[in-house]
Amino acid sequence: MNRLLVVAFSLGLIVGSLFLVMAAAYGVGGWVENNLFTGASFITNILVLMLAIVMIIATLLTIAERKWSAWMQDRIGPNRARLPIPGLSNNSLAGIPHIITDVFKMLTKEAFTPKSASKFLFNLAPILAFAPVFALFAIVPAGPTVTVMGKQIMMVSANPDFGLLYLFAIASLAVYGASLAGWASNNKFALLGGVRASSQMISYEVALGLSLVGMMIAFGTVKLAGDTGMSAMQAGYLWNTTILGVDVGVPQWGFLLQPIGFLLFFAAAFAETKRAPFDTPEGESEIVGYFLEYSGMQFGMFMIAEFVEVVVLAGVLVAIFFGGWSLPFGNQWLTNLPVMKANGWLLGAILGTVFWIKVILLIYLQLVVRWTFPRFRYDQVQKLGWQILLPAGLINLFVSGALILQDPSLKLLAFFGLAEIGVFAFLTVTPAAQVRREAEHAAHGGGHGHGHGGHGAHDDHGHAALPATAATTTLAASVAAGSHTH
C-alpha cells in the first residue's frame, strides 16, 4: 500500500511538473509577445523546451538508464547517495541524489589532454558532438498553436520552411564529434571507434532520409509544426464517430500509415545515436570507444550528448509517427470545451503534457531496446544498413506513393499499414523455430532446464526470447543468416 502511494505520488509529480512547465511556457510566451516584440515567444521556447525540459530529462536519464537496466537485470540499482534533507535523509529518493554526485565527479576531475594529441581538435570534438544534437530539438513542436493573451503562440523554437531538411542537415553534422575525437586522441582504439562511427553514419544516413519520404508524401509537407505541419495533420481521424459528445476513431497517426517507414526510421536513427545494438563505435568490451582518452567533463559532454539524442529521437518519433501533441481520441471534444476556448494556455498545457508523456514512453522503449539486444557485429551493421534498410525503404516509398496516388484520403494507405501491423503482430506471437525446439526439448527433458531460472543479471540465454517487434527480430535474424552464407 505504501509502495502504491509512492508510485502514485511520483507519477503525479512528473505529470504535474510537466503540466506546470508547459503552462508557464505558454504564459511567458504570451507575455513576451505582448510586451517585447513579435516572435519573442520563439526565444522563450528555446529556453523552456530545449534548455529546461530536454536537458532536465536528459540529466534524469543518466539515473533512469541505470535504474531501468537494473530492473531488467533483477538488480536494485544505485541507491546509496543521500541528501541531507530533514525527514528524507534516510531515503534513497529513487537514486536521484546520484545525479548530483555524478555531476560533481565530472566537474572536479581533471580534463586531461594526452601529450601527443592534436590539442585544438581534441578540445573541439566534445563541443562538435554536443552542439548539433542539442540544436536538433528546435523544430519539434511540443504543443498546439493556441491563443494566449490575444497572440498566437506556437510551442516550437523554430519553424523553418524546409522543416525536416534541417533535422537531416544538423543530424549529419553530429558524427564529426565522434570521428574527430577518435582521430585527435592519437590512440589506435579511439581511432577505430571514430572510423567505425563515420562508416556507420554513412551507411545509415540514406535510409534515414528515405524512411521519412513516405510520411512527407502522405501529409504533403516537410514541416513538423504549424497548422499544416505533420503534428497538426495527425490530430485528424481516418475513420471516426461521436459517442456521448466525445469524438472517437482511428487517428491519422504516422505509425498506422507507415509502419515500415517507422521501423526503418527507428532503426536508422537508433544507429545514429550510437547506442546498443549499434554501439560498435563505442564497443566498450573490445575497443572502449572513440572517447577513450577523454576524462572529466569532456567525457561528460559525449555522455550527455548521447542522452540528449535519446530525448530528441523520442520527440521526433512522437512528432512524426505518434500523433505529436494530439490525444488518440477526444481532440475535437477537448478543443471545443468552453473552458478551453476561453483559456488557450490550459488547452496548450494539457496537450503539451500529453506530448511529453509520449516522449517519456518512447524513451523507455529505447532503453528497453538498448538493454535487450546484443551488439551487432561490424559487418552485420553494414549489411543491415545497405542490404536491408535501403532496399526496404525504396520499396516502401514506391508502394506508399502508389497507394497515396490511388487514394489521396490516405484510407487505402492506412488499410495497407494496418495489414502490415497485423503481419508483424502475427510474427511476434509466433515463436521462432529455435524457441519452439527449446520448449519441446525442455518438455521432454523434464527438470533439465530449471537451473537457469535463478539467474538474471548476466545470463546470456536472453537470445532466445527477445521481446522485441517481429520486424526487428526478423531483420536481425536475416542479417545473421546473410552473414552465414559468406
Place this chain on the structure above:
Amino acid sequence: MSGVSPEQVLFAVFALAIMVSSAGVIFARNAIASAMSLVACFFFLAGVYVLLWAHTVAALQVLVYAGAIMVLFLFVIMLLTTSSDGPSMSFSVSRVAGSAAIVAMFGALTSVFVKLPAPSYGWTRDADAVATFGTIAKVGEVLYTRWLFPFEAVSLLLLVAILGAVVVAKARV
C-alpha cells in the same frame, strides 16, 4: 551605423569567415585540419545563401556538402593517411605559373563583379518578391517542371560515375 544594414554586417562576418576557413584549407599542414576547415567554409557559405533568401539551398548545402560528402572525405583521410604532416612548401616553375594564373583569374572576376549593376530591390525591403522565393515548394516546383531534363541528366551522370567507381574498385579487390 548610417547606411549599414544588419544584413551587410552579417555578410561581412560570413565573408571574412569564409576567407579565413578557405585559407585554412590550403595552409593547414594536417589533412584532417584542412578537411575540417572545408566543413567550416561550407557552413559559412550556407549563411551567405540564407542572406540571399535561398534557405532551402542553405539547408541542402549543410546536408549534402558539410554533412554527407565531408564525412566521407574525413573517413577516407582517417583510413588512408599515415603521416599527420603534409608536404612542405616548395617552389617550381609550374607552381609559380599556377599562382600567377590564379591571381589573374581573381583580378578578372573582381573587375567583372565591380561592373555588375546593383540589385533594384533591397535585401529585406521587397517582402512580396521574397515571400515564396527560395522556399522548398518553389524550388521543388521549378526543379521538376522547368529544369526536369537537366536534373534527370545529372542523376544519370552520377549513376554512371557510381557504376564506374564500382567497376574500377572491383577490379582491384
